[in-house]
Amino acid sequence: MPLLSVTDLRTYFHTRNGLYRAVDGVSFSVDRGETLGIVGESGSGKSVTCYSIMGLIPQPPGRIESGSAMFDGVDLLRCSPATARSIRGKRISMIFQDPMTSLNPYLRISEQLIEPLMIHETLSKKEALGRALEMMEAVGINDGARRIHYYPHEFSGGMRQRVMIAMALITRPELLIADEPTTALDVTVQAQILDLIRTLQRDLGMAVIFVTHDLGVVAGLCDQVQVMYGGRVMETAGARAIFNAPQHPYTQALQRSIPALQPKGQELFTIPGLPPDVSKEITGCAFAPRCSFAADLCRASRPEIVESQPGHSHACIRARRGEINVAEHCSPENYD
């Protein structure tokens, strides 16, 4: 049984300017110890998916219209607030994109680090501080005994993200949700943080949902990859399959737009048009208006996501019918 299984999640925002279908029928599951990567451009609904699971959607204007998120037998979307509180921060933790704004500037790091422990476990403050120090060491902050009493502004961006990770992992969660944890960091620091998440995941045996827009990060870290677009899942497969044999035209287009994979001196491949406006009802495939393979039937009805091979599902009608094969346009060998 998977650790977390989300089925048909729909999170809509009812605003004055209309109805925004931010997440529109998303299903996925994560096994214990597994890493799932959620990839998509901004506005594709990847963050809202995570926020919905964590119960962090402001309601109103947001509303979870349908779906379930079963975590070890408990439906996170429907359980009582008390049950949700006992799971959130204890068995599921989250780290956010911006380490500058997600720490409280008025409190010392020590106060913030031990907070989840004081709430979820019966420990004395001294014991909790001991655990916090261990955790500071585990995330690679030297001289922890002194620096634990610092305020957030005394740390650099990379160090703050380490503090965030320490805070998320101090209760030894079974699932870590990381929402673009390295986007605001430099590449050299990003490499350190990715290494750290990889090591800690191995040591603690936790599952990770890693949200990012960077396909490069996904390639090194994730077992399963889910590609999202316009609030829907376009393709889900193992990391190797997503890169070497994608079946959905959007996955292929996303890969082809990475500058690193394109020969220098030529014009870069671009996806024509703009990302979809989720405030309008999309009847057909969300990607159809920008897809070079789109036919009339793509615009007629919404394609379901169907498993085409074991562990590989996608939502492209034409690929399923065998009319198109996008994998042959994708050649990672181009990389030199």
Place this chain on the structure above:
Amino acid sequence: MTENILELRDVRTHFPIFTGFLVKKQTGSVKAVDGVTLSVRQGEVLGLVGESGCGKSTLARTILQLVPTTGGMVVLNGRNLGEASREEMQLCRRDLQMIFQDPYASLNPRMTVFAALAEPLLVHGICGKSEVQSHVEELMKLVGLAPRFARKYPHEFSGGQRQRIAIARALALKPKVIVADEPVSALDVSIQAQILNLLSELCTGMNLTLIFIAHDLSVVRHISDRVAVMYLGKIVELGPALDVIDRPSHPYTKALVSAIPVPNPDIERTRKRIVLAGDPPSPIDPPEGCAFHPRCPHAVDRCRQAVPPLVAAGPGREAACIRLGEIS
């Protein structure tokens, strides 16, 4: 054709730090740019890369004289900008334009696209009021925006479109040099590619000189002719884009290139990476000798003694490392 349009000679930009409440005393300075010598040829795209805090944005602002230089010279077309009078500077500004990182913050929300694009034309007297309309339409077409959007406000556009407006505004005065400070970092991959294509097209079409600042090495590799790598206010490596990024010679460039995740699981999981320890040191109190030595895997005692100069390292290449021959 190959004359240097822009020259930087030992440019230094330091920001003083004051302490004290009533009596302020200067106790130090942030050495954001600390001795940069660089020449840019007409029609060239020069990529400038480095981590945050290495001084690349300050260097951009120094070139445009938006911050005063502490030392050294910025020479545009043979004229030292530091000594130019107000009137001369006004004329030089026509030749030197900037595109900023955040298209959400760099456009005035109360000005329509038309007003934003007409302003530089009128201020610099490029055209009379009667011709403004046609000039603005031409500019909009140049950057791929339909002229019917001219009466819209910035908030009605997406990030990519806003960056196109910012580019049109920079092009309005037909400049010779454009400094683009992270123009695509705030955009999604698919939109990024569109803006990069537009910039390369404009550069070749109008023989523009572009100084392209970014932290994303793969973007810089694609668009630039030459690349300069900065670390803590100094250039540590300089050379043709493909050489520097595919075959880096300075240990810092090596680490920087190695830190980029490769979008291919087979390569990414097996390749050997150099993971640097720690953060870049503070530019208030940079380390003695080579600024990179505390994080460098090849550092020896000699590295701590003197600041290494940029020395030739292959055809058209320079690097600031005294152990180049020993470590490659």
